[in-house]
Amino acid sequence: MTSISSPVAMRIMRNLGRYKFLSISQLVQLRASDEKTVRTRLADLLTAKMIDRQEFRLGPSVGRLPNIHWLTSKGAGFLQDMEGEPVSGTRSREVTAPHSWHRMLMVDTIMAADRWADASGQSPLAFSTYMQRQGRTSPTSLKLGDKTAEADGIFRLTDTAGHQRVYVVEVYCSNYSEGRSTFSVTQLEHYILAGGQAFDDQLGLPENGKAARILVVCDTSELRDRLLRTLPKRDGMPPLDRGTWQRLHFKAADELENFGEGWHRIGGPQLNLPA
Incomplete structure (x- = not known):
């Protein structure tokens, strides 16, 4: 051999x-x-x-x-x-250190989701990421009204009750930018402002299906807490009683080991993902 x-x-x-x-x-x-x-x-x-x-x-x-x-x-x-x-x-091209740091955390997130799906008895995780972009075509592109967003990742699986679950994943890193996010959070604004139905439609979910969720993974707990605190205060954001806020869940990199549990929310208690 x-x-x-x-x-x-x-x-x-x-x-x-x-x-x-x-x-x-x-x-x-x-x-x-x-x-x-x-x-x-x-x-x-x-x-x-x-x-x-x-x-x-x-x-x-x-x-x-x-x-x-x-x-x-x-x-x-x-x-x-x-x-x-x-x-x-x-997509095998050399990248800058901040982009490589982001790429590594994206892969860590997929690996953690794989372990969670397997341990909880759900279907194997299917995913697409920005790393699979070919030319101008991205498998994670979402048309949201007059805006187009390219998600870092889209995870799909079937839970143990037979429900299709879709998670849009965004990774934010601060290791190279003095504690602030290296990448713009404008993407999250697009998701929040689009409204739930438009978001689910773009992801191909049935009308009576389970709502898609947005998983935000940060490289540090400090950045996680900063986003939880400042995102609702950004210009143009809707009030916290808008249902879209309930779709957003946050974790720091050191919390990924327990992928299905303990996701932080804006204005609400931590919750577990359905399994």
């Missing part, structure tokens, strides 16, 4: 096929293997041009970001031939 088709190498490529971009620590979390073996197999896959990576230098204040790996077109084709299932393309 060649090193690129060994069990560990195949687990690495399957995980890259699903999550698109992964660090070594994320691959270890996904049980590809122990860190030493993962490093060895990644080196083999790099030599064979099955994967590529972006390396980061030391930053002035936030330290060194981990290297990020992704499948090349050759690797995607190899995986597709081996698995017999289509492997979607990867």
Whole structure:
């Protein structure tokens, strides 16, 4: 058996096929293997041009970001031939440190949602993200009135009662911007102002279906609390008794381990996601 088709190498490529971009620590979390073996197999896959990576230098204040790996077109084709299932393309371009930090947290969020769906007996998580954009086409684009939003992610699954559940995911990071969000929260304003029915219609939910929810994941609890406090005060926001506010749920990165529980809300107690 060649090193690129060994069990560990195949687990690495399957995980890259699903999550698109992964660090070594994320691959270890996904049980590809122990860190030493993962490093060895990644080196083999790099030599064979099955994967590529972006390396980061030391930053002035936030330290060194981990290297990020992704499948090349050759690797995607190899995986597709081996698995017999289509492997979607990867938006494999080098990004700035703030964007890589955001990308890593997006992947951490998907991984946590996967674990939650599996542990709670729901259907396997289906998701699309901005990382799957091909050219000008994004699988997470939403037309909301005269505005167009591109969600960071859209999660779909069926709960244990048979209800289709849809979650729009937005990730916000502050590690490179002195505690403030690196990315604009205008996107959240579009969701709030669009109204619930227009939002659900864009997501393809049936008229009598369960309302879509918006999951906001922040890299720190400080940023989470800042958004909870300041978002309702932004110009043009509706009063808190507008039902759309109840769709918004917030978590910090260190709360993702308990993905289904303890989501913070604006003007209300924490709640758990339906399972």
